[in-house]
Amino acid sequence: MxxxxxxxxxxxxxxxxxxxxxxxxxxxxxxxxxxxxxxxxxxxxxxxxxxxxxxxxxxxxxxxxxxxxxxxxxxxGPFPEYPALAHSDPALWVLQVGPNPTRVFCIIRQAMALSPRQAKMLMATAPFKVMQAWPQAFRTWQQALEQAGASVETRYPSSRSALVESTAPPRR
Known part of the structure; x- marks a missing residue:
């Protein structure tokens, strides 16, 4: 098949x-x-x-x-060639930080093991990827972010998203 x-x-x-x-x-x-x-x-x-x-x-x-x-x-119409997937696990994304940025900041720091400076810079660039793993592995973080008021989304990789992600500016 x-x-x-x-x-x-x-x-x-x-x-x-x-x-x-x-x-x-x-x-x-x-x-x-x-x-x-x-x-x-x-x-x-x-x-x-x-x-x-x-x-x-x-x-x-x-x-x-x-x-x-x-x-x-x-x-x-014709379609462009798409690169093969480098990673096949879905990713947890924060779309908007929401009304409680302090709580989201703490969760992001803990989930991603970031310094305060890195977490602050990342939160200013929403939307951003928190982690890529099996959905069960990031479900706890997803629930914590949602309870903190953040708008989150699970994105499944496709050839198109790999292309978009590869052209995105690098995170600092």
Missing amino acids: KPAICDLCLNDFRSEMFHAASGGDLVRFADYSPLDAGCAGHPHGYEWFCAEHLASAQALASLNYADAMARLFRQF
Whole structure:
């Protein structure tokens, strides 16, 4: 079976699929051909699509795979090449510090093992990544930040987010 990578835009949502069973789904086209019993591989006409392109692909499921893909490429245009994922675990991000920056400051320092100066500089640049790990590993920090009034988000890596993150200015 192919990994959860959008067949159209090559958006890699394996991590989100593994951790949260979301991010996209498989679409069965008209020329779907199941594998014989005992065979390994991926059946023809049964492809992954990210959440962004899933509805459009499902609307074309009555067509054969090649015709559907031709229409999808015409509809969405060409896509740039995306680098492979360097890290596949989701990340905890602080989007906004919120009404209690002192509490958030203390939590950030403890969670990230930062000096007061580093934590202060980081908080001034929100949004910022707190840590990258399995969601269960940062759930305690996520809850503490939410209780302190911070707006947080779990971000699942994709080829696109790796590209955006790699072009972001370095943290000091």
